[in-house]
Amino acid sequence: MTLVLSNEEIGHLISMGEVIDRLDVTYHDLGNGEAQNRPRSDIYGPFRDNARYIFKTMDGMAPRFEAAAIRLNSDTIRWNVTPAGIRKDKQPTGPGGKWIGLILLFSMRTGEPLAIIPDGMIQSMRVAATNALGAKYMAPEYISTYALLGAGQQAAAQARAMLHVRPSIKEIRVFSPTPATREKLAAELAAEFGIKVIAAESAEKAVRGADLVGCATNSITPVVQLEWLEPHAHVTCVKELELGPGILGRSSLVAVHTRLDRPANYIVGEGENPIYDHDPAQGLPEEVARTRITRPENEVDLTRQIDIGELAVGRFQKPPHSSMTTFVNTIGMGLQFAAIGSLVWEKATAQGIGRDIPTDWFLEDMHP
Amino acid sequence: MTLVLSNEEIGHLISMGEVIDRLDVTYHDLGNGEAQNRPRSDIYGPFRDNARYIFKTMDGMAPRFEAAAIRLNSDTIRWNVTPAGIRKDKQPTGPGGKWIGLILLFSMRTGEPLAIIPDGMIQSMRVAATNALGAKYMAPEYISTYALLGAGQQAAAQARAMLHVRPSIKEIRVFSPTPATREKLAAELAAEFGIKVIAAESAEKAVRGADLVGCATNSITPVVQLEWLEPHAHVTCVKELELGPGILGRSSLVAVHTRLDRPANYIVGEGENPIYDHDPAQGLPEEVARTRITRPENEVDLTRQIDIGELAVGRFQKPPHSSMTTFVNTIGMGLQFAAIGSLVWEKATAQGIGRDIPTDWFLEDMHP
Numbered sequence: 001m002t003l004v005l006s007n008e009e010i011g012h013l014i015s016m017g018e019v020i021d022r023l024d025v026t027y028h029d030l031g032n033g034e035a036q037n038r039p040r041s042d043i044y045g046p047f048r049d050n051a052r053y054i055f056k057t058m059d060g061m062a063p064r065f066e067a068a069a070i071r072l073n074s075d076t077i078r079w080n081v082t083p084a085g086i087r088k089d090k091q092p093t094g095p096g097g098k099w100i101g102l103i104l105l106f107s108m109r110t111g112e113p114l115a116i117i118p119d120g121m122i123q124s125m126r127v128a129a130t131n132a133l134g135a136k137y138m139a140p141e142y143i144s145t146y147a148l149l150g151a152g153q154q155a156a157a158q159a160r161a162m163l164h165v166r167p168s169i170k171e172i173r174v175f176s177p178t179p180a181t182r183e184k185l186a187a188e189l190a191a192e193f194g195i196k197v198i199a200a201e202s203a204e205k206a207v208r209g210a211d212l213v214g215c216a217t218n219s220i221t222p223v224v225q226l227e228w229l230e231p232h233a234h235v236t237c238v239k240e241l242e243l244g245p246g247i248l249g250r251s252s253l254v255a256v257h258t259r260l261d262r263p264a265n266y267i268v269g270e271g272e273n274p275i276y277d278h279d280p281a282q283g284l285p286e287e288v289a290r291t292r293i294t295r296p297e298n299e300v301d302l303t304r305q306i307d308i309g310e311l312a313v314g315r316f317q318k319p320p321h322s323s324m325t326t327f328v329n330t331i332g333m334g335l336q337f338a339a340i341g342s343l344v345w346e347k348a349t350a351q352g353i354g355r356d357i358p359t360d361w362f363l364e365d366m367h368p
Numbered sequence: 369m370t371l372v373l374s375n376e377e378i379g380h381l382i383s384m385g386e387v388i389d390r391l392d393v394t395y396h397d398l399g400n401g402e403a404q405n406r407p408r409s410d411i412y413g414p415f416r417d418n419a420r421y422i423f424k425t426m427d428g429m430a431p432r433f434e435a436a437a438i439r440l441n442s443d444t445i446r447w448n449v450t451p452a453g454i455r456k457d458k459q460p461t462g463p464g465g466k467w468i469g470l471i472l473l474f475s476m477r478t479g480e481p482l483a484i485i486p487d488g489m490i491q492s493m494r495v496a497a498t499n500a501l502g503a504k505y506m507a508p509e510y511i512s513t514y515a516l517l518g519a520g521q522q523a524a525a526q527a528r529a530m531l532h533v534r535p536s537i538k539e540i541r542v543f544s545p546t547p548a549t550r551e552k553l554a555a556e557l558a559a560e561f562g563i564k565v566i567a568a569e570s571a572e573k574a575v576r577g578a579d580l581v582g583c584a585t586n587s588i589t590p591v592v593q594l595e596w597l598e599p600h601a602h603v604t605c606v607k608e609l610e611l612g613p614g615i616l617g618r619s620s621l622v623a624v625h626t627r628l629d630r631p632a633n634y635i636v637g638e639g640e641n642p643i644y645d646h647d648p649a650q651g652l653p654e655e656v657a658r659t660r661i662t663r664p665e666n667e668v669d670l671t672r673q674i675d676i677g678e679l680a681v682g683r684f685q686k687p688p689h690s691s692m693t694t695f696v697n698t699i700g701m702g703l704q705f706a707a708i709g710s711l712v713w714e715k716a717t718a719q720g721i722g723r724d725i726p727t728d729w730f731l732e733d734m735h736p
Binding site for chain 2: 004006031034035036037038039041043044045046053056057059060061068070072073074075076090092093094095096097098099100101102104106107108109110111112113116118119120121123124155173235258259264266267268269270271272307339355357359360361362363364365367368
């Protein structure tokens with residue numbers, strides 16, 4: 001039987017701690033050359049009404065778990081002009097106003113499709129789990145103060161993940177621009193972990209004095225500045241654009257999720273070769289294009305830093321004690337979905353959760 | 369509803385002529401920059417018992433049909449040593465001794481998954497249809513004699529496809545090493561098309577004097593030699609290795625299916641970057657590796673020839689009248705599966721054929 005699950009079921013099946021542990025051994029395998037990825041690619045359809053249909057895929061193979069997976073997204077992205085600049089929104093174009101993101105999990109032993117599951121819950125957990133593993137390997141062992149910039153779903157996931165790898169954290173300072181939002185998350189985290197959680201009035205107030213600084217925002221401009229940081233701080237982010245000038249350059253160690261840090265874009269009308277520096281605002285009307293976001297020049301070349309696999313197996317020069325370190329969670333890897341997808345499948349199968357499709361529907365007796 | 373079909377159902381739904389016509393307009397779109405591909409990639413698992421698990425994917429987008437697709441194969445390949453050399457066999461490792469090759473079709477309008485169907489029938493038809501389109505654009509318009517090298521399922525498909533684009537063919541000469549096999553196909557084709565079909569005693573006898581020479585074999589050594597060919601012959605093949613020395617060099621026009629003619633191989637243990645010249649026998653025991661097949665040096669660089677899209681829109685120098693031309697069907701494109709998959713879906717939906725899965729099982733209300 002090929003298993004189908006919902007995001008809600010997946011959320012009940014796996015804990016953040018299990019996801020972190022699963023990715024930890026998987027990144028060890030990656031660092032040891034015992035796991036593999038096919039990096040993300042995006043095909044961009046024609047530009048219509050400020051929007052493009054985008055078909056995104058990434059593949060991964062986790063031999064330890066006898067699992068291969070593809071994660072795919074079938075979305076229309078619309079570029080909306082807002083007072084704050086251009087906002088890129090994934091449209092819920094599916095029937096009933098839903099999104100389409102799927103993970104297909106295959107057995108490396110039999111080749112058969114084991115599961116077809118949505119990507120939302122795993123997506124949210126794997127980003128936080130990966131930042132937490134960066135902190136596990138790079139942050140000082142005993143830290144007590146954690147500044148969390150952002151108060152959305154991803155920020156909440158980051159807090160849960162960081163507390164798993166650094167249970168020594170005694171204080172969290174949450175900042176996001178809307179007071180009600182930061183106060184709500186602060187209250188939630190305080191109740192969940194029984195530690196001091198402050199809703200900070202500014203990013204600077206949250207960051208000053210913190211041992212660990214985590215950015216988990218949708219911002220495409222810096223949310224943290226170098227001069228606010230402690231000399232021993234570990235900084236972690238969900239995208240490079242969140243970091244102020246000089247942070248990467250001043251860090252004694254910068255690690256990335258993957259050095260292949262940009263998707264290969266195949267754009268209708270742009271020929272057969274992939275484009276790695278695709279301006280997402282391409283095709284926008286002129287008045288919109290003028291305000292478009294451009295990626296800043298890096299002071300540090302992310303494609304030459306150590307990656308999460310090397311971090312996991314310790315293949316790097318340990319930074320000097322009490323020096324600043326930074327982890328940049330570059331783009332996702334299919335391997336994450338093979339690792340976590342197979343965990344979900346194992347647990348769902350053991351517990352009898354989910355809906356079944358006859359696997360025979362997906363097999364063929366004709367040589368492909 | 370998301371549609372599921374079998375190869376048999378697909379075979380009844382679409383004709384070779386429809387597949388050729390569908391690919392023809394799709395290749396026009398490709399040539400005009402109105403369709404797009406993400407080229408094939410293969411992830412190779414660890415080498416065990418002369419075999420590797422391989423996860424192969426390719427994506428394509430056909431805006432004319434509002435369709436995006438991924439085609440994937442989840443296979444174990446075994447390298448067997450035979451008296452004739454190394455034979456690469458896809459193992460039917462799935463439950464019931466079956467293979468796993470799937471096409472997932474998505475709507476570019478709603479993003480939803482329209483169909484999940486096996487790849488076998490479409491795979492077999494699209495190879496033949498593509499060679500036929502090469503002949504449509506490159507072969508002399510009025511040809512009467514067709515040499516067909518090979519007598520398997522693909523050879524039969526090639527004959528059907530060629531007769532669709534060149535109904536002027538009055539004689540087919542079939543050669544394959546086993547007399548019974550070539551005689552069987554010759555009898556079948558004669559009955560099907562009511563034309564003269566000869567089972568030739570040698571490849572040379574089949575080829576001498578032929579206007580059109582089609583190779584559709586599993587051979588990894590040449591099956592046709594330059595000196596057998598007429599000066600005006602159009603030569604077509606399912607892989608470059610079938611062509612004798614000098615054929616590409618002597619052709620006044622060489623066209624390829626895609627210039628991106630080798631898959632990107634991501635091999636466990638070989639780092640994060642793709643390998644384009646992966647020796648498939650890599651990892652074989654020494655006695656086997658010694659007899660391994662190496663790809664010959666090209667006299668003509670296939671990555672610099674015109675491709676099927678340029679052929680379809682006429683963006684090439686017409687070859688001199690009565691000069692030799694060659695079409696090399698390099699690796700597959702995801703675009704083929706988007707084009708033919710959407711044709712299959714349209715026809716199956718109109719006729720009420722197939723099994724349904726609730727599409728809602730594959731949608732999510734959580735932002736991915």
